Amino acid sequence: MLDTRPQTDEIWRWLAEVEDPEIPVISVVDLGIVRQVDWQGDTLVVAVTPTYSGCPAVSVINFEIEKHLRAKGIEDLRIERRLSPPWTTxxxxxxxxxxxxxxxxxxxxxxxxxxxxxxxxxxxxxxxxxxxxxxxxxxxxxxxxxxxxxxxxxxxxxxxxxxxxxxxxxxxx
Amino acid sequence: MPSLPDMNTPNVEELAARAAKGQSHDPHLENVELKPAFFDWLCRMGDSTLILGHRVSEWCGKAPALEEDIALANTALDLIGHTQMWLGLAAEVEDAGRDADRLAYLRDAMKFRNLLIVELPKGDMAQTVMRQFLFDAWHHAMLTRLLSSTSPRVAEIAAKALKEVTYHLERSSDLVIRLGDGTEESNRRMRHALDILWPYTGEMFMTDSVDEAVAAEGIAPRADELRTEWVETVREVLDEATLDLPKAKADAQKGGKSGRHTEHLGFLLAEMQFLQRAYPGAEW
Structure with a gap:
């Protein structure tokens, strides 16, 4: 449990430590799939977009993001699927x-x-x-x-x- | 040289601004009168991608070449991804406590709304490739029109799916040309595939009361509005492939869109739905 709510800049830095499960040399931030990080009240909302609509790595990616942020002390957290605009390389x-x-x-x-x-x-x-x-x-x-x-x-x-x-x-x- | 329609890039800034404000609000989801037709139409989209995705996945591990095996598995994966989006939205519209998984795994054949052409057995590679091409040409034309749907939820699914379907159409056109204009044997098989599949193509363009209801709201085009563009793409590629447009009636086989299916769908569902039927609620 954290005493103070971390700034979103700090959260982005943490997310840059989460690896893509298929290509572990790049992070989910490098890949451009994290679209938004926001505090809504006491809840941290992270919007993630899929690369391809049937990509089987999506649930693993969401799980890794959640695990990493929880390890950093964030307890109230929601991951949203963001479809639009569609991901582009x-x-x-x-x-x-x-x-x-x-x-x-x-x-x-x-x-x-x-x-x-x-x-x-x-x-x-x-x-x-x-x-x-x-x-x-x-x-x-x-x-x-x-x-x-x-x-x-x-x-x-x-x-x-x-x-x-x-x-x-x-x-x- | 056949020319394929270019991919339409949606306005990224506008979409991003809309998305940042939360889920795109869709007034059609609150329209009670529209609900049955909107639900049916979404099932037609999602069931067609689901059943074709399943048929294509049947090649996994046994396609004639490794690259084709991988390409088919990837195509199946895309189509099943589209299904999650279409049936997910269908479940939201229905608002009866079902989700995409329940719709896919716990409906019986008569409740499925897919086009008949996608449930036919995979046949040989010629039939698989030809069906994929005939479907992709329709799918690409449909998704392109859906980019300007009055339903923001439908438009965002179309924008996502179209990027992938553009690759599908490029690949299937290429293979139709290579196999049609290939050896004597591949040409013979492609002609045979076209003869088998042609009578099922007309169903894509048959407009009924469901199509009319969603078209009246500007959600989707009427089914028959896509025919001209489809024929143009098909004619161009078949020409290049040295294959003739069949003279047989294109609309001899129909009924899938309203739940009247061939005997093949039941066997497919028996396999696809087995696990959820035998072990209800089982999860990975």
């Missing part, structure tokens, strides 16, 4: 992008999720991807997409033509 922090890359996951390339789809499709039918994704292992740009779906809903499967390693690309939405 634009909300990934710069620090988060760097950590993803160091972990072996190519970070999303901004602004490629929406407008360029026709061009991408044309390029793929012609045998290559219009996206220029850098291999997180060797840095080569000679890479190709294997599948737009990967080991978790938020990732696509890619491979490097130079070092021949497969890797995950965090796809734009």
């Amino acid at each position: 634009e909300w990934l922090s710069d620090a988060g992008r760097e950590k993803l890359k160091a972990y072996g996951i190519a970070p999303p390339i901004p602004d490629t999720g929406t407008p360029d789809r026709k061009a991408q499709r044309a390029a793929r039918l012609a045998g290559r991807s219009a996206l220029d994704v850098e291999c997180p292992r060797c840095g080569s740009r000679e890479t190709e997409r294997v599948s737009q779906f990967g080991s978790t809903p938020c990732k696509a499967s890619w491979r490097c033509r130079d070092c021949l390693e497969p890797f995950d690309y965090f796809k734009c939405i």
Whole structure:
């Protein structure tokens, strides 16, 4: 039990210590899924948005957030599901992008999720991807997409033509 | 080159401001007269995504290629995520103490409101891919229209789901083209799949009193308003896939939207609902 109610800045710092269960090198704050932290009376309300609507990690994430904040002494706490506006990879922090890359996951390339789809499709039918994704292992740009779906809903499967390693690309939405 | 509709990005700032003030208020939830039709319409959306999600998940662990196995499992997961949102809202509208899980696991076949096309057995990969494409083309057109629904709750579900469905449509279009314009064998199977599925496609565009009631409130478009866009997408992709648009009647098979199903749904539910029926209230 805490004597004084912590400021929301302090809470944000605590939340930055909660890891994403699927990609443990980045925090839920890096991922951009914590949308709001507010005191409503004596209750701390944390609004969390899902990355993908069927993401099975959602309940684990909520549990981890609650566990961590309780360990910090917060007793009166509510986690709200926030659907709108829908999550976008634009909300990934710069620090988060760097950590993803160091972990072996190519970070999303901004602004490629929406407008360029026709061009991408044309390029793929012609045998290559219009996206220029850098291999997180060797840095080569000679890479190709294997599948737009990967080991978790938020990732696509890619491979490097130079070092021949497969890797995950965090796809734009 | 077939062109697919671009994803519509909702106005993020406006949505964020609205969300920060608390749950988006939806006046339609208090409209008592509208309740039965609104509930039914939400079940049509949620049941179609649930049953298709289940059918697609049947490939998990046995798809012909690892990448396809993963893609199918991801697609199923998205669809089941959409179901939680649609049936969750349906339960709120009904306001009778049920939740999304109860609606999914404890209703009998006649209470389901899904399109017949999604309950047909998964068949071979050609049938799975072709069904996914025919459904995705409808789903994408519907969700795009729902972004401007007068119901803020419906609009926010659509905005979330559309991002994922755009990927679904891109993948299924791509596979229809590759398999249609592939080998003699893949082309034959794709033609066969199209012949089987075509008579079920007309149901997507049949407008009844439920559709009319929600359309009158501006919640959703009338079902028949989506046909032109759907035909355009389907024609473009089939052309590229060297497949002909079937000449058979598209509306020979219908009834799912009002609870008259094929014999396949009962078998599917027997498997899907088994655990909750045998061990009521069981949790992970």
